[in-house]
Amino acid sequence: MRRLVWVLAALLLAPGRLVAQRAGDDQHWRTQREQLVATWLVPYGITDTATLRAMRTVPRHEFVPPHLRELAYEDRPLPIGHDATISQPFIVALMTQLIAPRAGMRVLEIGTGSGYQAAVLAAIGCRVWTIEIVAALATSARARLERLGYQGIEVRHGDGWAGWPEQAPFDAILVTAAPDTIPPALVAQLARGGRMVLPVTNRDGSQDLVVVEKDASGRLTERRVAPVRFVRLQREVR
Numbered sequence: 001m002r003r004l005v006w007v008l009a010a011l012l013l014a015p016g017r018l019v020a021q022r023a024g025d026d027q028h029w030r031t032q033r034e035q036l037v038a039t040w041l042v043p044y045g046i047t048d049t050a051t052l053r054a055m056r057t058v059p060r061h062e063f064v065p066p067h068l069r070e071l072a073y074e075d076r077p078l079p080i081g082h083d084a085t086i087s088q089p090f091i092v093a094l095m096t097q098l099i100a101p102r103a104g105m106r107v108l109e110i111g112t113g114s115g116y117q118a119a120v121l122a123a124i125g126c127r128v129w130t131i132e133i134v135a136a137l138a139t140s141a142r143a144r145l146e147r148l149g150y151q152g153i154e155v156r157h158g159d160g161w162a163g164w165p166e167q168a169p170f171d172a173i174l175v176t177a178a179p180d181t182i183p184p185a186l187v188a189q190l191a192r193g194g195r196m197v198l199p200v201t202n203r204d205g206s207q208d209l210v211v212v213e214k215d216a217s218g219r220l221t222e223r224r225v226a227p228v229r230f231v232r233l234q235r236e237v238r
């Protein structure tokens with residue numbers, strides 16, 4: 001009888017403890033996110049309110065392998081398997097800020113990876129179409145984004161070099177793997193008044209983050225923003 005009482009008590013108390021633990025967990029990660037924003041984003045020029053709000057809310061620790069969770073809010077890229085990496089938070093914030101994101105904007109991302117960049121855009125209210133060439137990453141990112149409750153994101157498995165013509169034009173395009181030249185299909189799928197942000201590999205192997213703007217008359221301008229280091233944009237072997 002006494003044992004029964006203990007079992008009942010344990011059953012009654014357990015869920016409460018779990019809830020308390022989860023709340024503590026959330027607070028732990030939230031504090032780390034705030035520190036990341038205050039230490040590595042704001043002082044280095046991330047000022048866009050929508051971008052900062054998203055960086056404060058999206059749980060990056062859910063997008064990295066479990067054994068790397070404690071490093072999730074350091075400003076560094078982390079390996080996510082299949083030779084892919086989740087970008088450094090500052091670069092995610094910079095690329096997001098460079099498109100001047102607003103709710104309702106239609107955004108194409110090339111290189112879904114973990115799904116983190118897509119989640120940041122969705123947290124701002126953008127509609128996101130994202131393409132990943134590694135099937136396993138596309139599948140796990142899709143499942144993760146669904147589990148975390150993100151809406152308005154479509155993940156496609158395929159070669160992003162060709163873009164997503166059925167959904168074009170896009171108000172903004174983010175490429176998170178580096179090609180040697182700017183993919184012509186992506187330029188074509190950019191709306192007038194739209195912006196594309198992408199890393200481009202130079203002849204000497206270095207990379208620059210480039211912003212391509214298409215003005216209201218369709219004219220293109222290009223500017224280099226910062227030296228970066230991304231994985232190469234692969235080309236599908238047919």
Ligand code: SAH
Binds near residue numbers: 083161235
């Ligand atoms: N944006 C991601 C990080 C991407 S790392 C995140 O937030 O986690 C770059 C990704 O681009 C890798 O997952 C890689 O598999 C993918 N990739 C490389 N070449 C590609 C291509 N041609 N089309 C689509 N995805 C590609």
